[in-house]
Each structure stands twice: as structure tokens, then as C-alpha cells.
Amino acid sequence: MEVDVVARATTLSDAAVSGDRLALSRLLTTVENRTPIAEAALRRLYPSAGRAHLVGITGPPGSGKSTLVAALIAEVRAAGRPVAVIAVDPSSPITGGALLGDRVRMQAYAGDDDVFIRSMASRGHAGGLASTSTAAASVLDAAGFDLILIETVGTGQSEVEVAATADTTVVLEAPEMGDEVQAIKAGLLEVADLVVVNKGDKPGAQRTAAQLRAMLVASAPRDPADTRPRPKRPEVLITTAATGAGVPELLLALDRHRAAAADGGEVEARLVRAETQVWAIVADRFRARLHDPAHAASTAAVLEEVARHRLDPFAAADRLLSEIEAD
Amino acid sequence: MEVDVVARATTLSDAAVSGDRLALSRLLTTVENRTPIAEAALRRLYPSAGRAHLVGITGPPGSGKSTLVAALIAEVRAAGRPVAVIAVDPSSPITGGALLGDRVRMQAYAGDDDVFIRSMASRGHAGGLASTSTAAASVLDAAGFDLILIETVGTGQSEVEVAATADTTVVLEAPEMGDEVQAIKAGLLEVADLVVVNKGDKPGAQRTAAQLRAMLVASAPRDPADTRPRPKRPEVLITTAATGAGVPELLLALDRHRAAAADGGEVEARLVRAETQVWAIVADRFRARLHDPAHAASTAAVLEEVARHRLDPFAAADRLLSEIEAD
Numbered sequence: 001m002e003v004d005v006v007a008r009a010t011t012l013s014d015a016a017v018s019g020d021r022l023a024l025s026r027l028l029t030t031v032e033n034r035t036p037i038a039e040a041a042l043r044r045l046y047p048s049a050g051r052a053h054l055v056g057i058t059g060p061p062g063s064g065k066s067t068l069v070a071a072l073i074a075e076v077r078a079a080g081r082p083v084a085v086i087a088v089d090p091s092s093p094i095t096g097g098a099l100l101g102d103r104v105r106m107q108a109y110a111g112d113d114d115v116f117i118r119s120m121a122s123r124g125h126a127g128g129l130a131s132t133s134t135a136a137a138s139v140l141d142a143a144g145f146d147l148i149l150i151e152t153v154g155t156g157q158s159e160v161e162v163a164a165t166a167d168t169t170v171v172l173e174a175p176e177m178g179d180e181v182q183a184i185k186a187g188l189l190e191v192a193d194l195v196v197v198n199k200g201d202k203p204g205a206q207r208t209a210a211q212l213r214a215m216l217v218a219s220a221p222r223d224p225a226d227t228r229p230r231p232k233r234p235e236v237l238i239t240t241a242a243t244g245a246g247v248p249e250l251l252l253a254l255d256r257h258r259a260a261a262a263d264g265g266e267v268e269a270r271l272v273r274a275e276t277q278v279w280a281i282v283a284d285r286f287r288a289r290l291h292d293p294a295h296a297a298s299t300a301a302v303l304e305e306v307a308r309h310r311l312d313p314f315a316a317a318d319r320l321l322s323e324i325e326a327d
Numbered sequence: 328m329e330v331d332v333v334a335r336a337t338t339l340s341d342a343a344v345s346g347d348r349l350a351l352s353r354l355l356t357t358v359e360n361r362t363p364i365a366e367a368a369l370r371r372l373y374p375s376a377g378r379a380h381l382v383g384i385t386g387p388p389g390s391g392k393s394t395l396v397a398a399l400i401a402e403v404r405a406a407g408r409p410v411a412v413i414a415v416d417p418s419s420p421i422t423g424g425a426l427l428g429d430r431v432r433m434q435a436y437a438g439d440d441d442v443f444i445r446s447m448a449s450r451g452h453a454g455g456l457a458s459t460s461t462a463a464a465s466v467l468d469a470a471g472f473d474l475i476l477i478e479t480v481g482t483g484q485s486e487v488e489v490a491a492t493a494d495t496t497v498v499l500e501a502p503e504m505g506d507e508v509q510a511i512k513a514g515l516l517e518v519a520d521l522v523v524v525n526k527g528d529k530p531g532a533q534r535t536a537a538q539l540r541a542m543l544v545a546s547a548p549r550d551p552a553d554t555r556p557r558p559k560r561p562e563v564l565i566t567t568a569a570t571g572a573g574v575p576e577l578l579l580a581l582d583r584h585r586a587a588a589a590d591g592g593e594v595e596a597r598l599v600r601a602e603t604q605v606w607a608i609v610a611d612r613f614r615a616r617l618h619d620p621a622h623a624a625s626t627a628a629v630l631e632e633v634a635r636h637r638l639d640p641f642a643a644a645d646r647l648l649s650e651i652e653a654d
Contacts, residue, residue, distance in 0.1 A: 039641055042639065042640075042641065043639045043641055043642070046636060046639035046640070047636055047637070047639070049636060050635070050636035060388070061387070061388060158485045267634070270634040270635075271630060271631065271634045273634070274630045274631075274633035274634040274640065274643075275630055277633070277640035278629075278630060278633060278640045278643045278644050278647065279610070279614070281640055281641055281643075281644035282613065282644045282647060282648060283606070283610055285644060285645070285648060286609065286613070286648075287606070302605075303598060303601045303602055303605060304598070304601075306601035306604070306605060307594070307597040307598045307600070307601040308377070308597075309373060309374055309376060309377035310374070312369065312370045312373035312374070313369075313373070313601065313604040313605045313608055314366055314369065314370055314608055315370070316601075316605045316608075317605050317608035317609045317612060318612070320605065320609060321609060321612060321613075325652065
């Protein structure tokens, strides 16, 4: 790695860790873009990360995630604790959209260095969304944020995976949603450590909570790929994020889950995050080699043959693997 | 590869290609589970695939994707053409949910061998959702389906990527949707070849279409990772899927796009699909080696060190790569 890159990464990460929020923000941009500076900075910061509680918050559109996150921030700040938010945004960073909501939320804490809110586009992450958000969480963790909320729209595979790599995964529901949303809900429950019925002041909230409790007693199936032990079935809470009702109880439940998981599930979540990051880097390294000047032409030729259906993708993969090994 | 596996794959794929729908269905299950039979069958079928028109159909929840797909099937069948649908379902295969809708749709074509509808869970695909759906499309293509519709809920990264690997990507919109959905729409437009305002009988449909046309003239930004050339800006159509209004025009637009893209964008889409599949297989092969008896213990130890923050993920990746190379 170039000396210059390491020097700049050192300056940036030392500034970020010592409380420079602009440096922290810049560092997160390099992480999102997977630049060489990000690699050098992550290597430097990684040993001092690993202490924060990562909380994934996901749910279907319209369940009130952003409002709940805002209410949680207020509750955490009232207790004098710092908090960071990574909001995974399905719209692009260019077209804006939901980013507006963040700017409004940011303004409320403009003078408060113990609140840090960061939007991250959900598309265009070569190494995978879960790997990028995990790396971003490590940076925030090293910068002293003890509680990191990762907010995602829970309708996509990658977005649900992001929430599921957290130490504690909160799934939001709202009473009376459409059919398609009902289907999404069923899938989401499988990753939940805590289920929150938000909009608790709406008619049907109590009934929705009761239905969820009954459903969860019937032992919900889970994603076979999720190897984390789930010691007990998820607790169901009711909140009204808009008024703050139920939010103190949610924060207590999060802290309780953290304590209970510390010598169980949390270790598993850490292993899943480690794997996610390592595999993404292995894939990056491997692709970089196949696209370096020595291999680029033959890689392109092999992929072209596959595109033309003259070579099957398995034969192509084996050819590329043996090329690298022949180096 | 074991002789037995090859023999079973040969039997299954030959039956699927000769019109046995049960065999086709079983073959798609092996593809979804990435079994050795799937590999052998895909290698056998791949040379006879590559002719079908792959159409991705995506949009936010509530935009009426399933109804539009049903209307398109009716239109395509009226023209005597065969059609297959891959419906990527955000709920798990176990909890059901949206699968119900498929069963209803399937019943309408129970006696019609030229309609094939298949649901695919969106979670738990080790090699990535785009890679699995592309492989499934190759099987349907080899089985003679000339038009393959791939329907996804357009709110997640992986789901949008699936639609974007198609030759033609249709993005659905509906008039008067909520704020969060508006943000999702902006992100989706970047991958659109055709934009369809569905629920055209609702007030505001014409205005929504006009706004979209104006927006697209202002040259929408696009995902930097999307390297396909986009020769012209997407056409905006209005449909009312529930009554079938506008659906014949949509099918004509799809056929036009196919013809126009045949020597341009379609080639690029084929390259993207080739890459998606080859990288997923390379990653599979690589992981399999790191988990084989010779390496499993040291792989687990390295990942554990990363989980405990005693080793950074970049150093871990390099250690695993050099282990494989030392073989």
C-alpha cells in the first residue's frame, strides 16, 4: 500500500476517533466507496472497535421506522448516552428522496456531537450492502458510539440481511397494512429478536400485537442460512413513536437483550459479521486480480463466451480459477 | 462429479426440455438450492439457452405488479406465445404469504402447458439472488419459453438488481403513493427501460405520467455500477391492469424494445448476467475449498479472530487467499 494513502488514512481516522465529526463523515464516504484509504483506516481502527451494541431496525414501508428512530434518539440522549444511526436508503444518493428526512432529523441535533446520523445508498455496493454497513459500524464504534442503530426498509433481501447482522434485530409492524405488506411481515418475523407494533394509538394495535404473540408462540420458522442460536421467542412491544409512548420500554428491552445476548447470540452475530466482511474482501481481491493488466483480456474473453452461450458459467469459473492459480 | 449425479441431471433436464412440467419444476428446485444436480443440468442445458427475451418487472408494494403480470400473461397467450414467470417473493417459502397469489394465478392456466409460473424466495440464496434467478431463466429458456417475466418487489437492492439483469426492465408506478414509496420510485427509475403508470383509471394517473416524462427528460442519473448503454430515455406508458387497458400496447413496447436492443443493450445485459453467474460460482468454489476438511479448522480460527477484533478482515482475507494458493 502506498505511503501516501496510509498517511492520509492515519490522519483521517485519528481525527475521527478524537471527535472530529467532519473527518468521521469523510471517512464513512471512503468506506462506502471502498477506496484504498478506507482499507488503511479500517485496518487501523478495527482493533479498537467491537464494543458497541449494533441494533438493526427494519420493517415494511409505512411502519414508521424513521419516526421510531427519532424517538429512540431522544430517549437515548435523555439518558446522556451517545448514539449513531446508519440509515440504509433505497433511493440513490443523487436523486435524494428519503435523505430529506435525515436532514430534518440532523437539524434537531445540530449542536449535539453525541448524535451522528448517516444515510447510505442501498445500491451500488460491489462488496455487498451488509459488508459496507458492517464496516461503517466499525468506524462509528471505534469513534466511541456505544449504540449504533441500523435502519433499513425491510422488503429486500440485502436490507433484511443488514438488519440481521446486528446484535439485536427489531422488526417493526403497524396495524392494518395491505396484503403485499402482510406477506413481507411474515418473512421479516424470522429475523426478529424484538417485534414492535408501532402506531399503537391506531385501532387494531392491541389486536395486531396479540396476533403476533400467538403466531410467535407457534414457533415461527426461520431462514436456514441464519445459524445464530435464538434462545427464546421474540418479545412483542407496542409503541407510538409519534408521541414517544412505549419508547422508554423499548430502550430497556434493547439493553436487556444486549445483556442476555452478550455470551450467546451476540457472539454468533459477531461471527456472521466477520464472515460477511472477509468474504467481501476476498471477492474484491479476486476480481481485482482478474481485471489487472495480466488477466483483463482473457477474463473479458471468457465472460463474452458465457454471454454468447458458447461456454457454460461453471466451466468459465473453473478456467478463471485455474488462471489465478497458475500465476 | 459423480456419475450418478450426472445421470440424474441428464434424465431430469432431458425430460424438462421435452415438455415434462413436473421435471421442469423439480429442476428449478435444484437450481434454487444450488445442488450438484443443478450444476450438471445447467452445464447440459446452457448451450441451448440464450434465445429468450428476459423482462424484469419491478415496482413498489401496491403498484399492482402481480395484476399486471396476470394481464400480460393473458395478452401473450392470446397471441399464442408461451410465457414463463419467475416471481421473486420477499416472504419465505415456508410462511407462504404471496405464494397464495401464485396458486390463484396458476389455477387459471391449469390446463395450459405454455404458461409456467414459479415463485422463488428472495432470502437464503448463498450465491446471490441475481445469480439464482438468472440460472432459473436459463433453464426455462432451454425448455422453450421465449418470453420470461421476472417479477420482483422493487424496494430492495438485490430485487432491483434481479430486474436490472433482464434484457428489458419495466418499472411500475401507481398514482398517489406515500412519501417512502416516492423515494423508492426515484431510485427505481434509474434502471427503467420502460416506465408503466398502472392503475390508470385512478385520478392523477395522467398527471403522474406527465411528471415522469418531464423528470426523465431532465435525464435521470443512473447507478454508476450499471455499465449498460442506455440508447434513449425510457418510454412512459399507462395501463389499467385490472381491466387490461393499455396491456396490448405494453406487449408491443416490450417487443419493440427487444428488437431495438438486440444489437445494443441486450448484449450488455447478457454480459452482466454472465458475470453475475460466473462470480457467484467462483465464490461458491472458493468457499467450498476453505470449508473442506483440509482448511475448515484454520478458516474457523481466522474468522473467530476477526469476530474478536484481534485480526482485521483485510489481513484475514489475505491469510485465507494465501492458504489456498499454497495448496
